Amino acid sequence: MKQDQTVRAGTAEPSDPPAAERAEQAAGTNEAAPLVAGADVNPSRIDQTAAEGGETPAQGAEQREGDGVSEKARQTVTPEKQADSSKQADAPKGGDESGSAAEGATAGAAAKNEAGVKAADSADADKEAKRKAAAEARAARAAAKAKADGDGGESAQPKPPSPNQPLLDRLVDILKREVGEDAVESAWINPIGDIPTVSLRAERLVDCARVLRDHPELQLNYLRNVAGVDMETHMEVVYHLISLNNKINYSIKVKTDREHPSVPSVSEVWSTANWNEREIYDLLGIDFPGHPDLRRILMPDDWVGYPLRKDYVPADPEV
Amino acid sequence: MAIRTEELLLNVGPQHPSTHGVLRVVVKLDGEVITEATPVIGYLHRGTEKLAENLNYTQIIPYTDRMDYVSAMTNNYVLCHTVEKMMGIEVPERAEFLRLIVMELQRIASHQVWWGTYLLDIGSLSPFLYAFRDREIIINLFNELCGARLTYNYMRVGGVKWDAPEGWIDKVKDFVKYMKGRLEVYDRLVTGNEIFLARVKGVGKYDAQTAIDYGLSGANLRCTGVAWDLRKTQPYSLYDRFEFDVATAEEGDCWARYKVRLEEIRQSLRILEQALEQFPPEGEIMGKVPRVVRPPEGEYYAAIESPRGEIGCYIVSKGKAEPYRLKFRRPSFVNLQVLPKLLVGETMTNLVTILGSIDIVLGEVDC
Numbered sequence: 001m002k003q004d005q006t007v008r009a010g011t012a013e014p015s016d017p018p019a020a021e022r023a024e025q026a027a028g029t030n031e032a033a034p035l036v037a038g039a040d041v042n043p044s045r046i047d048q049t050a051a052e053g054g055e056t057p058a059q060g061a062e063q064r065e066g067d068g069v070s071e072k073a074r075q076t077v078t079p080e081k082q083a084d085s086s087k088q089a090d091a092p093k094g095g096d097e098s099g100s101a102a103e104g105a106t107a108g109a110a111a112k113n114e115a116g117v118k119a120a121d122s123a124d125a126d127k128e129a130k131r132k133a134a135a136e137a138r139a140a141r142a143a144a145k146a147k148a149d150g151d152g153g154e155s156a157q158p159k160p161p162s163p164n165q166p167l168l169d170r171l172v173d174i175l176k177r178e179v180g181e182d183a184v185e186s187a188w189i190n191p192i193g194d195i196p197t198v199s200l201r202a203e204r205l206v207d208c209a210r211v212l213r214d215h216p217e218l219q220l221n222y223l224r225n226v227a228g229v230d231m232e233t234h235m236e237v238v239y240h241l242i243s244l245n246n247k248i249n250y251s252i253k254v255k256t257d258r259e260h261p262s263v264p265s266v267s268e269v270w271s272t273a274n275w276n277e278r279e280i281y282d283l284l285g286i287d288f289p290g291h292p293d294l295r296r297i298l299m300p301d302d303w304v305g306y307p308l309r310k311d312y313v314p315a316d317p318e319v
Numbered sequence: 320m321a322i323r324t325e326e327l328l329l330n331v332g333p334q335h336p337s338t339h340g341v342l343r344v345v346v347k348l349d350g351e352v353i354t355e356a357t358p359v360i361g362y363l364h365r366g367t368e369k370l371a372e373n374l375n376y377t378q379i380i381p382y383t384d385r386m387d388y389v390s391a392m393t394n395n396y397v398l399c400h401t402v403e404k405m406m407g408i409e410v411p412e413r414a415e416f417l418r419l420i421v422m423e424l425q426r427i428a429s430h431q432v433w434w435g436t437y438l439l440d441i442g443s444l445s446p447f448l449y450a451f452r453d454r455e456i457i458i459n460l461f462n463e464l465c466g467a468r469l470t471y472n473y474m475r476v477g478g479v480k481w482d483a484p485e486g487w488i489d490k491v492k493d494f495v496k497y498m499k500g501r502l503e504v505y506d507r508l509v510t511g512n513e514i515f516l517a518r519v520k521g522v523g524k525y526d527a528q529t530a531i532d533y534g535l536s537g538a539n540l541r542c543t544g545v546a547w548d549l550r551k552t553q554p555y556s557l558y559d560r561f562e563f564d565v566a567t568a569e570e571g572d573c574w575a576r577y578k579v580r581l582e583e584i585r586q587s588l589r590i591l592e593q594a595l596e597q598f599p600p601e602g603e604i605m606g607k608v609p610r611v612v613r614p615p616e617g618e619y620y621a622a623i624e625s626p627r628g629e630i631g632c633y634i635v636s637k638g639k640a641e642p643y644r645l646k647f648r649r650p651s652f653v654n655l656q657v658l659p660k661l662l663v664g665e666t667m668t669n670l671v672t673i674l675g676s677i678d679i680v681l682g683e684v685d686c
Contacts, residue, residue: 192405192619221531225620225648227633238633240620240648244531244547251620272534275656283368298361298685307369308644 162189167248168196174218178211179204190251199253202263206290209269212241212252219243220250223270228280230310235261235286256286265291283308324349329667333362337440337671340681344658344674348667356662356670358655363685371645376402376476376612379645384470386649387683389432392418392425392461393625395474397647400555401621401632402476405614413602414478419556420491420594421461421473423587427498428457429626430580433678437577438509440675441518446509453501456494463487477608488598495591502584510581519573523661523673526571533657536650537628538583539677541567542575549624556623561593573676580678583626611640620648627651627678649686651679 162168172187175198183204190197200208212220220241229236239252254263265288267274277288278297285306288294296303304315332343341362347355367386371379376398383394396418403410410418435450458468465473465481473480509515527543540547548565550558566582568575614636622631628650635644654677661673 190618192617193621195620223534224622224629225631225633225646227620227644227646229635229644238618238620240631240633244545247552270534271532272653272656275652279652296361298364300361307366 162194164189164194164196167250168198170217171196171198171250174215175200175208175211178215179207183208185255193249195249195251197251197253199255202254202256205254206264206266206269208252209266212250213269218250219245221245223266223272223276226273226276226280228284228286228308230258230284230308232258232310234258235284237263237280237286239266261286262289263287264289265294267291282306285309326354331670333359337674338681339436339675339679340684342655342674342679342681342684344662344670346662346667346670351666353662353665353667353670356659358658360652360655360681360684363681365686367686368645368647371642373641375640376614376642379642380474381470381472383647384472385682386647386686387625387627387630387651387680388469389680390425390429390626391469391471392421392473393623393630395471396422396556397621397623397625397630397632399474399476400623401619401634402612402614404621405617405619405634405636406476406612408477408606408608410478410606411603413482413599414604414606415557416594416598417479417483417604418474419558420591420598421464421471422556423591423594424457424460424491424494426587426626427584428454430584431457433580433626434505434509437675437678438515440671441515443509443515446505449501449505449508453498456497460487460490460494463490475605475608476612478603478605482604488595491591492595495588495595498584498588502581502588505581510577516574518672519577519676520570522573522665522669523676524570524572525657525661529657529660530571533660534653535628535657536653537624537626537678538566538576538579539628539654539657541565542579543571544569549622549629553622555621557594558590560597561590563587563589573672576676576678613638613640614642622648625650627680627683628654647686649683651681651683652686655679655684 168187168189172184175183183200185199185201187196187198189195212218220243222242222244223239224242225238225240227238227240229238235256235258237254237256239254241250241252242248256263261284263286265273265277267277267288268290274292275297277291278294280286281288281291281294282296282299283306295301299307305312327348329346329348330343331346332338333341338344343359343362345357345359346353365385367382370382374382380395380398383398384391386394402408431450431454435447435454438446461471461473462468463484464487465471467473525543527540527545530540530543530545536547544567546565546567549555550563551565563586566579566586568578614634616636616638618633618635620631620633622629624630629648630650631648633644633646633648634642637643658674658677662670665673
């Protein structure tokens with residue numbers, strides 16, 4: 001279908017060479033757009049956007065009501081119409097902002113006569129409207145989530161109390177009783193999937209881990225996954241646990257300082273943590289005191305730096 | 320006078336055919352007996368998790384194909400499934416049926432590869448040819464569906480990329496019938512073979528406690544009698560609609576793992592029969608998905624049952640089009656960890672038997 005349009009755009013109105021050329025150019029942009037999403041945008045096209053079509057989004061906003069006018073313009077100038085339709089075909093393919101930058105560039109290319117501007121702008125107006133709607137939906141979701149998060153602590157209940165809230169309360173209760181009042185830093189229900197989550201103090205982690213595994217009510221004998229995350233202000237290690245006996249999921253978090261990240265190893269409690277911790281050490285540089293064999297596991301032994309850190313810069317630019 | 324003996328240090332791999340890729344095992348040998356074994360991995364590390372931080376979710380899907388390249392469909396699924404859960408996207412029924420059908424076909428294909436290469440490892444050439452000939456049918460079905468033989472890039476957040484072509488479902492039905500007969504051939508060819516049994520019975524044995532402690536999953540866990548299959552215990556997709564049994568065995572040795580995997584092919588065929596019968600004749604293949612996939616701020620871990628075990632995906636999102644942190648729980652990586660424990664005290668020939676029975680894919684180990 002895309003090819004059809006390209007051909008049509010190229011051959012339409014041979015009596016108006018510049019217009020046909022523009023259409024071709026626009027279709028070319030469409031063709032050049034990567035299949036999955038617009039990751040690679042030709043830098044010259046971006047420049048064009050800045051030079052010629054830089055004001056398009058604003059114009060697009062103005063033009064949102066004036067769709068009828070531009071519709072007329074589109075009907076009268078065929079090549080632009082073609083270019084426009086090929087651009088619209090492009091629209092669902094563009095994956096993100098860089099995709100829309102490519103579209104902006106197309107608009108810039110077409111912006112040489114007024115009709116072209118209008119035709120392009122109406123397409124922009126459509127997109128702008130969609131984008132705005134999406135932004136509103138996002139804002140609404142974020143607000144809802146913030147609301148849920150805001151009172152997600154130990155004391156207050158989230159608006160509709162999660163069915164897993166009793167599990168969380170019980171977990172906190174057990175940990176505080178068996179390990180100590182200071183073991184649990186905070187506890188909440190992860191809103192996606194209703195997973196009871198507790199944040200533990202690093203010093204008490206191993207004690208807590210033993211309780212989690214051995215307590216008859218919890219029996220969290222299976223460590224599914226260990227993940228390290230660089231949160232830029234601090235580092236986090238997340239443990240996803242499940243009991244094979246009662247099939248209940250929990251996740252445990254430990255926060256650690258970013259300068260000297262260190263979390264006690266739980267490989268004594270769950271053997272599977274051994275390689276997982278080595279992987280986190282390798283990629284994020286978190287130290288695991290108590291680990292029997294903390295070496296790099298995926299990267300070469302002489303690698304410099306920790307690749308998954310957000311501020312990672314390769315030591316050797318050639319690599 | 321006592322004979323002076325010396326410990327021998329031997330590198331197996333990284334280019335040894337029995338390691339199924341680029342795995343190196345450094346073994347210390349006392350005569351023919353292994354005293355210590357250390358797997359060395361990372362030869363195929365491509366930094367998928369790092370790359371993913373600069374890609375949007377649709378762009379990450381092809382990377383998942385290349386993790387466990389013997390079972391790309393389940394890898395596609397785990398990523399899409401996690402994002403869908405985070406965003407609350409409904410997948411149309413037809414799309415979900417297509418996903419389930421390709422995942423079960425993939426499980427069969429993956430176990431066929433395992434079956435063929437495992438027997439090749441321990442010295443039997445013909446089963447490999449049988450397995451690959453039958454697997455070719457599945458590969459061709461996939462090729463017809465999405466134009467690729469191995470790295471399918473078939474699923475999308477919210478559905479699938481391609482609808483089933485006309486007559487495709489009937490072809491899958493034919494395959495299911497055909498494969499049922501083939502399983503009997505497989506059994507006649509190998510399962511009762513005395514030499515084979517002597518090689519696998521009682522070798523590489525561990526108990527349920529060890530399996531759970533090491534976080535083993537898939538056939539490696541179920542061979543110890545633990546009936547843990549995420550399709551059954553934490554149903555995702557449409558698995559709760561179909562009747563099937565979790566394949567288990569009690570012995571915990573290579574023989575048990577062999578039995579479990581063959582039984583899983585049988586159960587997959589059972590699921591396929593029902594799914595193909597109930598396949599909706601028409602419907603959408605993509606759900607309502609925003610143009611740019613942006614999971615809300617938050618985090619989520621989802622896991623599914625791949626042919627090798629629990630494959631999981633942990634996403635930390637900051638509400639952007641790219642994940643802030645994406646971590647894959649790769650079953651091969653976790654399962655491989657138990658190898659040194661199993662090898663100590665075994666003979667050198669059993670190294671191949673045991674390693675093969677764990678069923679690793681190095682693309683997934685190294686990620």
